[in-house]
Amino acid sequence: MTILTVNAGSSSLKFALYPVNGTIADSATLAGTVEGLESDAPLALSWRSGDQRGQARIDKVADDPFQDALKALQSLLQQALPGRDLQAVAHRVVHGGEAYRDAVRVDEDILSRLGELSPLAPLHQPHNIEGIRAFGRAFPEVPHIACFDTAFHAGIPDVEHLFALPRALGKQGIRRYGFHGLSYQYLMQKLNQLSGRAQGRLVMAHLGNGASLCGALQGQSLATTMGFSALDGLMMGTRSGSLDAGVLLHLMAQGWDHARLQDLLYRKSGLLGVSGISADMRRLRASEVADADLAIRMFTHRVTREAGAMAACLGGLDVLAFTGGIGEHDAVLRAEVCDRLKFLGVILDHEKNRLHTGAQAVSLHEAASTVEVWMIPTDEGRVAAQAAAALLQAQA
Structure with missing residues (x-):
């Protein structure tokens, strides 16, 4: 079994495949980046798998740059997935607000709620949501799971998460959430x-x-x-x-x-x-x-x-x-x-x-x-894969 992780940003798309054998593997079998989503230049795909490295340039032809990126990734993912079942796609989402403190399987209602948080993270949230929609169309048969940057800080004490504003505003969700x-x-x-x-x-x-x-x-x-x-x-x-x-x-x-x-x-x-x-x-x-x-x-x-x-x-x-x-x-x-x-x-x-x-x-x-x-070089994808695997196990 394998989990695909996706980190969709304004200018780049990071992806990785993590094998699942009871636990998530320490490292991805395939990882890479598609850069240039916002520019007029061709997309730049770079990837690594073990000791192998690869690069490619992809001309943009679709109105949606995510579609061009996905098209470039399809053959690469197909080569990496033979003999493996894709269990889920785990997406990094920057803001979960008050409602989402743990990973969640997305649907249209959840995507709509996450979209309401876009003004709080305009460089990230709209692109996170756009990435979920694009990969949802590409892999409609598997669950898509949102994993939140805000979740790690959900338990910070009140003296840290509250602002010195009238309490009524705090009760409306105006508070410190934290990210990364x-x-x-x-x-x-x-x-x-x-x-x-x-x-x-x-x-x-x-x-x-x-x-x-x-x-x-x-x-x-x-x-x-x-x-x-x-x-x-x-x-x-x-x-x-x-x-x-x-x-x-x-x-x-x-x-x-x-x-x-x-x-x-x-x-x-x-x-x-x-x-x-x-x-x-x-x-x-x-x-x-x-x-x-x-x-x-x-x-x-x-x-x-x-x-x-x-x-x-x-x-x-x-x-x-x-x-x-x-x-x-x-x-x-x-x-x-x-x-x-x-x-x-x-x-x-x-x-x-x-x-x-x-x-x-x-x-x-x-x-x-x-x-x-x-x-310590970070690996946000592995944590997202862990959260997705834990959610699927809990719902099994």
Whole structure:
């Protein structure tokens, strides 16, 4: 038996096949990405299966780019699935709101409810839903299961999830939800395998185009930087992160409407907005433009500041873990954050940190460090496959 996992975004589609033999396999038998969904250029398909790698360019011919992506994937999936039954398709969905705190088999009613949450995650939710519909048409005979990024944070305490607003608004669902939950759940699983301190005081940093921190104790999320929407907390690739609400009131008084504010906060801020160049940290590192350096320094400062706040909420720090595109590959960022957290007992092995970028989980702390430091490549697909398998078993 096999579960196909799908992470449909605005510009890319990630997919993976996980064998099911009582439990989900540690790694996918096939995994890949289709990039270029939003551009006019041909789609770029890349995949890996064991030691094999492949790439292909696909011209767009359909009105729906997901259909072109699916057509490109069909032969690849057919080759990978002979002799295997496709048990389900598990979809990453960013926002589950108050209603969905566990994986759920989707139908039209659920898709409609999830669509109502799109204003809270406009860069993700509409594309997650579009991906479910497209794959539903391609694989109508199997269950499609939504797995939510918000679920991992569902139990955070009231002092963390409530805003300082009238309680009536909180009862309407205006609260902190938190995101990147599938990634944090995977990090928890790996740390439980790798570290004797995994049940202690953890700060996990998912740093990429979307970025957040999570403070966890005994495997449970206690605090997180993202909030009601995917805008709060850290500065990100194109998102502002935490912002004085008075700025928005000021812009509204100048005549800015909802659409213009949403575009500013989600698409034109963050690393891109400050640098004026790019949302890509690699490009900013290579640039000699002063504002590129400023954007990097601001991003590093925000990560350090929020990591300190997480440690305060936890009453100290036992483990610091990095993941995500920046967290896994940017050794300079990891070094600067760790050096600024020395007051908490973090002592980084700088040579080891410099040599390890993204290939596999690795510890990066010196023996004298009272805090363990880890770099762990995330695998949100495996967690989604686990959730789907658990739901199917419970409903059997």
